[in-house]
Structure formats: structure tokens, C-alpha cells
Amino acid sequence: METIKAGVIGLGRAGQMHLHNLMTIPEIDILQVADVFIDKFSDKISDLGFTNQTSDYHDILNNPEINTVFVFTSTDTHEQIVTDAANAGKNIFCEKPLSMDTNEEASANVLKAVKENHVKLQIGFNRRMDPQFHNIYEQVRSGKIGTPQVVKVTSRDPDLLPHDLIQRIGGLLFDFTMHDFDIARYMMGSNITEVYAKGGTLIDPTLKEINDIDTLALVVQFENGAYGLIDNSRKAVYGYDQRVEVFGSAGMLKAENVSNSTVELYTKDNETKKNPLPIFTQRYKEAYTIEMKAFVQSLLNGAPLVATGEDVIMAQRAAIAAQKSIKSGKPVKVDPVFKL
Ligand SMILES: NC(=O)c1ccc[n+]([C@@H]2O[C@H](COP(=O)([O-])OP(=O)(O)OC[C@H]3O[C@@H](n4cnc5c(N)ncnc54)[C@H](O)[C@@H]3O)[C@@H](O)[C@H]2O)c1
Structure with missing residues (x-):
């Protein structure tokens, strides 16, 4: 079975919920996890089997084995992390929105980096699924x-x-x-x-x-x-x-x-x-897993991205x-x- 070698960035509310869902998808192999406050999450995440941990997401981007990153960090970091991930040649799943700023140019530049690096970007509009x-x-x-x-x-x-x-x-x-x-x-x-x-x-x-x-x-x-x-x-x-x-x-x-x-x-x-x-974690539990499975199908078989x-x-x-x-x-x- 072909698998996606993944890194997960951001282990807060959304990150931990997604991490549990991602673990149920056999085609996703999570090699490394990152959070600026990694010490806060370290024991819990180690118990789930993720011992390759870092506080600097660049470690994930510099990991040559990883081809895909999941970005679940606070919204104010999305533009920077997605741009860096695209420039590092990684496919990206990013939670919504890309920005909470009123300047669209910055978001458009992120999408340009995605396009120029020929990587895929799916946004976490889970309700579609x-x-x-x-x-x-x-x-x-x-x-x-x-x-x-x-x-x-x-x-x-x-x-x-x-x-x-x-x-x-x-x-x-x-x-x-x-x-x-x-x-x-x-x-x-x-x-x-x-x-x-x-x-x-x-x-x-x-x-x-x-x-x-x-x-x-x-x-x-x-x-x-x-x-x-x-x-x-x-x-x-x-x-x-x-x-x-x-x-x-x-x-x-x-x-x-x-x-x-x-x-x-x-x-x-x-x-x-x-x-x-x-709460959202329960109401959209299926949707959160289906959106990830669809992303996998897009990466492995060229299916359309959900969002x-x-x-x-x-x-x-x-x-x-x-x-x-x-x-x-x-x-x-x-x-x-x-x-x-
Ligand atoms: N689709 C949905 O239904 C849904 C639900 C909840 C949250 N979200 C989205 O998920 C994102 C995260 O929200 P949350 O509620 O989990 O927030 P949160 O504050 O609980 O978690 C964010 C995590 O990102 C980490 N982080 C911040 N900057 C970082 C960096 N540079 N490198 C590594 N880690 C970093 C923080 O330490 C924190 O642990 C937001 O964009 C939010 O809109 C989406």
C-alpha cells in the first residue's frame, strides 16, 4: 500500500482532534509532530506513539522523508507556515482560514507559492464532507x-x-x-x-x-x-x-x-x-475523517480536492x-x- 509520509504542525484543540482521526487512516504515516509549546503536549503525544517531536516546524519541512504536512496551528501563522511548506515542496492540508487580515494580497501570495511549487493545498472546510x-x-x-x-x-x-x-x-x-x-x-x-x-x-x-x-x-x-x-x-x-x-x-x-x-x-x-x-468535534467527527480520506485520494490518485x-x-x-x-x-x- 502506498502511504503518505506526513508531519503534523499544531497540537491544540483542532490538532489533537485531527491527530486522532488521522491515526485511523492506514495510508497516512505520521513521522514527526511539531508545536511551539511541544513540552506541554509531549507526554500525551508520546502515549499515542509519536516520539519524534519538535518545537520548530522547520524541522518537519527539512525532513526529506516527509512529503505532506498538516497545519493545525493558530490562524495567525497559516500564511507563513503554508508558504514555507510549499517552498519546501510539501503537499499541505491547512485548517481554515488562511488569514484573518483584510489584505487579500498576502493570501494570494501563499497560493502563488503553492502553484509555483506544484504542490497540493486542501483547506479544512470539513462541513462540505x-x-x-x-x-x-x-x-x-x-x-x-x-x-x-x-x-x-x-x-x-x-x-x-x-x-x-x-x-x-x-x-x-x-x-x-x-x-x-x-x-x-x-x-x-x-x-x-x-x-x-x-x-x-x-x-x-x-x-x-x-x-x-x-x-x-x-x-x-x-x-x-x-x-x-x-x-x-x-x-x-x-x-x-x-x-x-x-x-x-x-x-x-x-x-x-x-x-x-x-x-x-x-x-x-x-x-x-x-x-x-x-460540540464540533462530535457533530463533524465523520466529516473530519472523510475530508482527510479525500485529501489522501487526491494525493495518491489525483481525485479533486475537497476545498x-x-x-x-x-x-x-x-x-x-x-x-x-x-x-x-x-x-x-x-x-x-x-x-x-
Ligand atoms: N474546521 C474546524 O471545524 C475547526 C475547529 C477548530 C479550529 N479550527 C482551526 O484550527 C486552527 C487552530 O485552532 P485551535 O482551536 O486548535 O487553536 P489552539 O490555540 O488550541 O491550537 C493552536 C496550536 O498551534 C500551536 N502553534 C502556534 N504557532 C505555532 C507555530 N509557529 N509552530 C508550531 N505550532 C504552533 C499552538 O502552540 C497551539 O498548540 C485555527 O485556524 C482554527 O480556525 C478549525
């Missing part, structure tokens, strides 16, 4: 609901994130809504041309101190004339609320929340419905437009044309 959402995608593409006219995405986190984490991985728009812009665009098969956003701090006013919000309502227009509605919250007390609906000329497709149980309680004066799964550099730039453009719209109170145009 969620079995429920992917089923909607396939049925929309096959014309089951006619021409898609409106996509609705409800995406609510179970709880607020610590301020220091937000500063490393981006606020609501760049960390969270990023996924919703991508899934909406993926479902509609069309680029976003305009964003109108209302956002604020209805839950935690101290988020203003770090320029963030916790509640967001968005109207989106697509190049093909269709519309999108996205709503976000950082605190849904009942769990991780993830729903998608696509309405079209011949019908509607809709994915409800996934829950841990099929048990429903009915009594004379009470009806309790099962709550959604509590590309262009996809992440398009989502970043929408996030930047939403940021401007919240400030100005007006709809903001988004350039739907991507040229490298």
Missing part, C-alpha cells in the same frame, strides 16, 4: 429541487470562547462564519456578490474590547441571482446548532441537527426533544465584506472573480 450536508449538495446538483433560490444556514456554537483563543484564531466572522459562507456558496454553486450584515454583542459585551461580536444575522446575494440567509450565535444553551436548508423552484432540501439519541419524551404537559450534539485556496479566499472576502457592512450599516459588494 458532512454526510447530511453532502447529501443535500448532491441532490441540489442533480436538480432534485430545480433551480436553487435561497440557502439558509443556522450555525450556533454552544459557548463563548476565551478571549486569548479568539485573538489567535480570529473572531466570529473569521473563525466561525467562515464555514457558513463556504457551505452557502458550496450549496448554491455560485460566488457571493454582496453581503449585508448586522452583528453585535448580545451575550458578552466584553468582546467589544477585542473587536469581536457574538451574534450575527446576514443576507447574502450570489452571482446567479439567488439569496442566502445566515445566522450565528456563540452561545446556544442547548448544544451545537447546525442546520442547512436549500429552497428551489421544484422543492426544498433540509438537514436538521444530529443528536446523540433517538429517544423523545412525551408526557401530558411536557414534550422534550433531543438536543443537538454538544481549495480559491474557496478560502472567497470565504475570506465575504467575511471582510460582513465586517465592513456591520460598521457602515450598508450592504457591501464582494468581487466574485478570482484570478491568481
Whole structure:
């Protein structure tokens, strides 16, 4: 069996979750792991069998046996690490987004390095590979609901994130809504041309101190004339609320929340419905593994990448437009044309 010789960079929340999933894929052989705070993770990671550890990701890039790197570091490091990895000739899987900056040129330069070095880059838009959402995608593409006219995405986190984490991985728009812009665009098969956003701090006013919000309502227009509605919250007390609906000329497709149980309680004066799964690691467990398997198929057999550099730039453009719209109170145009 042909295997991918891999290095993993970043062992925080996302990194450890992915590491466990990667271990279940026989075609991936992880040779080295890195984190700037490697001492913090060393014992835990050694117990999993990864004893070749470093605090400097360049060691992975300089390891001639490694042909592929998985980048799960804080967002503010993605551009630099992906550029260095591309220049070192490694294929790359990188978590979203590439950047939380409003300057697109820097992200475009990363993609240029990827192109010039003839390596592959897949972005971690895992929701595309969620079995429920992917089923909607396939049925929309096959014309089951006619021409898609409106996509609705409800995406609510179970709880607020610590301020220091937000500063490393981006606020609501760049960390969270990023996924919703991508899934909406993926479902509609069309680029976003305009964003109108209302956002604020209805839950935690101290988020203003770090320029963030916790509640967001968005109207989106697509190049093909269709519309999108996205709503976000950082605190849904009942769990991780993830729903998608696509309405079209011949019908509607809709994915409800996934829950841990099929048990429903009915009594004379009470009806309790099962709550959604509590957190992203559980809700998208399958999707996280499927996106990695698809990446393997792309590397070994030339299958298409699940999500590309262009996809992440398009989502970043929408996030930047939403940021401007919240400030100005007006709809903001988004350039739907991507040229490298
Ligand atoms: N797709 C998803 O559903 C999903 C879910 C969670 C997080 N993420 C993304 O994953 C990324 C990481 O988020 P997180 O929540 O795990 O953050 P985190 O802070 O928990 O982990 C980041 C890790 O990267 C390490 N790191 C930072 N700079 C480094 C460097 N130069 N070299 C090596 N290691 C470095 C940190 O020490 C830390 O351990 C973010 O981009 C975030 O948006 C995606």
C-alpha cells in the first residue's frame, strides 16, 4: 500500500482532534509532530506513539522523508507556515482560514507559492464532507429541487470562547462564519456578490474590547441571482446548532441537527426533544475523517480536492465584506472573480 509520509504542525484543540482521526487512516504515516509549546503536549503525544517531536516546524519541512504536512496551528501563522511548506515542496492540508487580515494580497501570495511549487493545498472546510450536508449538495446538483433560490444556514456554537483563543484564531466572522459562507456558496454553486450584515454583542459585551461580536444575522446575494440567509450565535444553551436548508423552484432540501439519541419524551404537559450534539468535534467527527480520506485520494490518485485556496479566499472576502457592512450599516459588494 502506498502511504503518505506526513508531519503534523499544531497540537491544540483542532490538532489533537485531527491527530486522532488521522491515526485511523492506514495510508497516512505520521513521522514527526511539531508545536511551539511541544513540552506541554509531549507526554500525551508520546502515549499515542509519536516520539519524534519538535518545537520548530522547520524541522518537519527539512525532513526529506516527509512529503505532506498538516497545519493545525493558530490562524495567525497559516500564511507563513503554508508558504514555507510549499517552498519546501510539501503537499499541505491547512485548517481554515488562511488569514484573518483584510489584505487579500498576502493570501494570494501563499497560493502563488503553492502553484509555483506544484504542490497540493486542501483547506479544512470539513462541513462540505458532512454526510447530511453532502447529501443535500448532491441532490441540489442533480436538480432534485430545480433551480436553487435561497440557502439558509443556522450555525450556533454552544459557548463563548476565551478571549486569548479568539485573538489567535480570529473572531466570529473569521473563525466561525467562515464555514457558513463556504457551505452557502458550496450549496448554491455560485460566488457571493454582496453581503449585508448586522452583528453585535448580545451575550458578552466584553468582546467589544477585542473587536469581536457574538451574534450575527446576514443576507447574502450570489452571482446567479439567488439569496442566502445566515445566522450565528456563540452561545446556544442547548448544544451545537447546525442546520442547512436549500429552497428551489421544484422543492426544498433540509438537514436538521444530529443528536446523540433517538429517544423523545412525551408526557401530558411536557414534550422534550433531543438536543443537538454538544460540540464540533462530535457533530463533524465523520466529516473530519472523510475530508482527510479525500485529501489522501487526491494525493495518491489525483481525485479533486475537497476545498481549495480559491474557496478560502472567497470565504475570506465575504467575511471582510460582513465586517465592513456591520460598521457602515450598508450592504457591501464582494468581487466574485478570482484570478491568481
Ligand atoms: N474546521 C474546524 O471545524 C475547526 C475547529 C477548530 C479550529 N479550527 C482551526 O484550527 C486552527 C487552530 O485552532 P485551535 O482551536 O486548535 O487553536 P489552539 O490555540 O488550541 O491550537 C493552536 C496550536 O498551534 C500551536 N502553534 C502556534 N504557532 C505555532 C507555530 N509557529 N509552530 C508550531 N505550532 C504552533 C499552538 O502552540 C497551539 O498548540 C485555527 O485556524 C482554527 O480556525 C478549525
